[in-house]
Amino acid sequence: MSWELIRDILIATVPLLVIFPSLFAFTTWVERKALARIQNRIGPNKTGVPCTRISLFGLGQPAADGIKMLFKEDIVPRGADRLFHLLAPIVALIPAMLVLCFLPLEFPWAKYIQVPVQAFLLDGAVIFFFAITGINTLAVFMAGWASRNKYSLLGGMRAIAQMVSYEIPLVLSAVIVVMLVGSLNAADIASAQEGYQWFVFTPWGLAAFVIFFIAALAETNRSPFDLPEAESELIAGYFTEYSGFKFALFFLGEYIAMFAISGLAVTLFLGAGEGPGVATVPALSAVWFLAKIFALISLMIWLRGTLPRLRVDQLMAFAWKFLLPLSILNILLAGLAWHLRGQGTVAQAATWAASLLILYFTARVLDGLSRPQARPRQYKYAE
């Protein structure tokens, strides 16, 4: 291996390993502050610069939490499978970190790379992304199984059912973009959207983006689909028996997975790094990319503060009876629209209006059909 290759790999990967974990620390602070404000509380506001009275709106909280996690005792339950108990958080974190390489983040220092090592230039980047994030399911079940705890196992089993179900609408909505671009290469997908031709601005792209975002929430175990870790039912689900730094790794892995899947959403639907001023200052591309990721993360936090958790049957019905048929219909529509392209503005407008109407009314019908019927609550002893 030549020195140039090693240097270029370091240039390509080290910034990712610095930027995203620090973004994670900042996001935990934002999440705690935002949730607190949504509930009319104040949130962390005391921790700031150590040994001073400077509180900086509690920005020192993530660092304090991290140090606390490092010093905590690492407890492994008696009867747990020690090897898999140790492996699970690592298996959860590594794929999440790995897929960050497939995001078309064009950092300014990328021009010093002489050997092409950026993974996002890989021809099958989108496929690789889904293949590698699929490993996360394994980590979750590993944690649930190895803990030798009923809550953990239940959480792990819920996670498998949920992730397997939502993987399908996730991939099917990404298929639309791959169809329209004709390439699985992340850089090609980004360049196909240049000139503000973002896929989210088309009816099928919008529908696919919404489906993708909902499925991404479920894939990353975010509220309202946080059943695998449902605090009020399963304590913490699959990581009930994790403490100290292993827990921190799980936590980190979860947030990195959120960044990664938001990054993929930005690449597929929101024009990757495109934004005002990129043409003159190319370095802004990475800033815009990160800003879009952060906007999606904020939306996730906002939804977490708004929506209650779904029931297991609602979750399954939503994936199989609503999202799946809708995403298949969406693929059909996108294919039809692609064949009818270039027939003039009127034809295009008609296709768009028809697609929007068809999508909306199908969604309405599916909504009516897929909703599990609630029965009135019945008491056993009273009357």
Place this chain on the structure above:
Amino acid sequence: MSLLGGGIFKGMAVTLRNFVGSYFKKERLVTNDYAWQPEGDSELPQRASEYPKEQGEQLSDTTTVTNYSRNFPMLLHDGTEGSNPMDTIRCVACQICERECPPQCIYIEKMYDENGKYIKSPAKFDIDVSVCMSCQICVEVCPFDAIVMNSQFELSTPDRFDGLLLRRDDLLKSNNYYHQIHPEEAAARDQKIADEKAAKEAKKKAAAEAAKKKAAEKSKAEAEVKAKEAEGSAATESDGKQEAAE
């Protein structure tokens, strides 16, 4: 026809309003910032009242709780301040709430007099607030409106076993107190009780009237029968007279 997913947007508007509002309206905040800072070896304040407050600010206490706050159940009695609450307690120890309670945090023992006869009130009524999940199912199922939700939240105690087990006498609160903390709900409940009582009395009255009517009819019928019998006997008598005359 409502918009698909419109409920989510409505909910998000609510949370956004709270998010923004909490920065501009201080009265929105349910928790208040305190000015206390660690200084050398100074000990933590022990009670809410000992926390130094910022100028013009008040630490939250029961008076700042909204009408909509529900925390743990309490038992109602109809007495006034100073009277023995056990005289007017509404609970009859029917144990419906005990059986319906999902986390089974209620424990009831019935009260018996010296002859072993059940008198309708609880000898023991314990709620373990460390187990209670504030679901209000006990409130929903109670046929006597005897158990309702309290908004008392300052229940911290150094003893996590006995201190968190609320006894019957801790739970007993007057209807007036209920009116103070949840005026609308208490008024509605009182109205409901009054309606039920009125309906019951009307029914009783109707039943009594019906019974009276029935009794009257019965006596009337009896009188008629008697009159007929008398007539009959008179007729036979007259017949006899006629026969005799013939």
